[in-house]
Amino acid sequence: MSLAKIFDPQAIEAHWYPVWEARGDFKPSLDPQTPAYCILLPPPNVTGTLHMGHAFQHTLMDALIRYHRMKGENVLWQAGTDHAGIATQMLVERQLEAKGEGRATLGREAFLERVWQWKEQSGSTITRQMRRLGSSCDWTRERFTLDEDLSQAVTQVFVRLYREGLIYRGQRLVNWDPHLQTAVSDLEVEAHEESGHLWHIRYPRVDGQGYLVVATTRPETLLGDVAVAVHPADERYCNLIGHALHLPLTDRTIPVIADESVDPAFGTGCVKITPAHDFNDYQMGKRHGLTPINIFTPDAHLNDQVPPEYRGLERFRARQRLIDDLAARNLLAEVKPHTLMIPRGDRSGAVIEPMLSDQWFLDTERMGQEALRVVHEGQIRFVPGNWIHTYEHWLGNLQHWCISRQLWWGHRIPAWYDDAGQVYVAENQQEAERQAGKPLRQDDDVLDTWFSSALWPFSTLGWPTDTPELHQFLPSSVLVTGFDIIFFWVARMVMMTTHFTGQVPFREVFVTGLVRDAQGHKMSKSRGNVLDPLDLIDGIDLESLVTKRTAHLMDPRQAEKIEKATRAEFPQGIPAFGTDALRFTFASLATHGRDIKFDLQRCDGYRNFCNKLWNATRFVLMQETPEGLAQSPTVADRWIGQRLDATIRAVHEHFAQYRFDLVARTLYEFIWEDFCDWYVELAKTQLANPDTAVTTHATLRSILETALRLTHPLMPFITEELWQQVAPLDAMGSSIALQPFPQPALVPDPAANEAMERLKAWVNGCRTLRGEMNISPAERLPLKVAGATQALLGMEHYLMHLARLTGVDTSATPLLSVEAPVVTVDHLQMQLQVQVDVPAEIERLTKQRDKTRIEVERCCAKLDNPGFVDRAPATVVTQERERLARFRQSLAEVEVQLARLTTL
Known part of the structure; x- marks a missing residue:
């Protein structure tokens, strides 16, 4: 069996979902x-x-x-x-x-x-x-x-x-959308900071002794005022509590009342009370037994509760008319710029009007x-x-x-009325009319x-x-x-x-949390930073992306700004990442209690992860099944089994805690690092050896098949496609989605884990030496080792393959040449055998020595400071001591190498 060389997520996704759904999986x-x-x-x-x-x-x-x-x-x-x-x-x-x-x-x-x-x-x-x-x-x-x-x-x-x-029907204050002409819920109201004004209006005292100046952001509701409120402890006004005021532009008088909810520091410390058009005022009105006066029609025009000259005016036209009339009567004391929160309907964009309305309510x-x-x-x-x-x-x-809405689309309220307005609630009209004994009409509202x-x-x-x-x-x-x-x-x-x-x-x-853009901004059409998940799955070219982000905008300057930002961020458009890479990205970002900064680089990284898994499967499938009986597992076989078992345990634990980010990280580290980077490479040497090939081949397929099942919940499409290639014979024809999720089963094998950790450290040590000496990773070199060389027994062939060595010399003499750098890993000194430019190496080591001495001095200064040792957390002090020990060891090694080179 074989796989295509290139992973094509769109083709796989288009194939498998209809299959799953049709089979009833x-x-x-x-x-x-x-x-x-x-x-x-x-x-x-x-x-x-x-x-x-x-x-x-x-x-x-x-x-x-x-x-x-x-x-x-x-x-x-x-x-x-x-x-x-x-x-x-x-x-x-x-x-x-x-x-x-x-x-x-x-x-x-x-x-x-x-x-x-x-x-x-x-x-x-x-x-x-x-x-x-x-x-x-x-x-x-x-x-x-x-x-x-x-x-x-x-x-x-x-x-x-x-x-x-x-459930009852009554009149209460609700959020009213004048454009839709319906009550709306708090969730359907978006409050945004907008620039406005604070109008200071003179309310004449009935006793003729001057005015009270009231500050308001909504002068158009003045005609519905029923009181002016002050704080009871405000010395400026406490002597006026209970006095009467003329309501400007009307023939009504209203009282001055005291309420502790009034903020003396806001405006003038006097606030107008309009219970029919403000939620706070509504509550205050109830506390003081004030009767609300609704001054608006459903479409937010002034109704017949106001003086005739203002009736029929739209609320914001009425605002300007009232301001002009107040100014003409010398009742407008001052106008100040003021920033305030304006509630708007999330669908209509209209300014929401608190409105007294007959509605159905649920007492919760x-x-x-x-x-x-x-x-x-x-x-x-x-x-x-x-x-x-x-x-x-x-x-x-x-x-x-x-719970009622003045719409037609929805669940119509199961209430019916007779001509006298008597209400009958029933499961259907027949039952309601049976109760009433006469024809009825149904409530027009919906729920x-x-x-x-x-x-x-x-x-x-x-x-x-x-x-x-x-x-x-x-x-x-x-x-x-x-x-x-x-x-x-x-x-x-x-x-x-x-x-x-x-x-x-x-x-x-x-x-x-919420999904935000890479800079942490909320995604919105007005900001122009919205990402469409299907565009991430299928890809989108730059011009289409620009059109998608700007077509709905009415302001050319805003559209130009968003276009410029889009072209800068996505000069090549958005490539097709496929569903699995996108899903894995979401999972990796799902930390508890945090909003998500979505970065396309993550998608790109996890698309590479999909490619890595695809190519690893191709390698496994290309290996012919060797003949013979199963052999005893090698240390590498035992180690990968242990790593898989630990991964399975961790995945179960993280799922139970809803730590999808840790599930993703655990799977990524096992598949990319443990399986692909280490075991697959080790398997190449074992497959070439008849004494280990049978078990290695079986282990490769078994580990891969289990890893695919383990990864399926996060990446369903690629795992299904690959699993169909490596599935056990008794599972053929089924779906990976219906296979058992892996369970941990192995007895701990610390010896295998320790041996592999040593091997990995030796390989990384060799890679460090190559990096220090600027030697190509592809160049094969001999390695000389000294020290605890008995640990290498049986591991030399692994080390030679992974570190690209021509041989490993463990002879006692000569130990190590004085020219080349040496690294000590787990009591084993390692040195690549290569011609060294001695003056250049002395210069490099001198710089490294001086830098390390500075670090030693910094650590010593901290640890010699009683304030640090006594006040810092114990773990921090311990970490600093460990750092000092590492720096001192590095310094000693560098000085030994310098001493050797300077004697040449």
């Missing part, structure tokens, strides 16, 4: 006697495409899934997508606008039909891309949050929570306490553990959850997308039906997610799952 066995392992895929938006964060997390999930599948467990990776209410509705509305159509003109039913058409045609982009990444989900169980059975689960949950008194207090309890009792573990504090903080500060995704752990497994999947895979094993949705999704899944099933949704939560 990713399906769980559903055997109740087999230990179950389950991961829920955080459902990506159906509108989405695979970005670097997805690719990173999916790589880690797939590595776990493949690892546990190979361990023989009943494995389910539950896949699916989220209907993404706002994102999907916006996308389809834009498509309609481009054709001169609109949602309102189509009507609800026709519009939803268009959305479903789009979903069927384009909504599976991200799942196709996941297949490119090698994600081994059970696609036969793929779910969509608007699937009929999942929708039935959503309805049942809503109805039950309503009947329990936990009781459920939140239960979600805290199960974590405190250890039923759910966070990795890294510090993220539990974020979870606790959010659950300790719960607000009622606004927040996070409501249905909070049910994901059990709705995807068939709840409320009692299915085998619920028994086997709930709780799931681990949730892999980002820290940014610990509350918005993780905590809500815990609340919902414990409430409706009595179980936790998952045993562990592994929280990953």
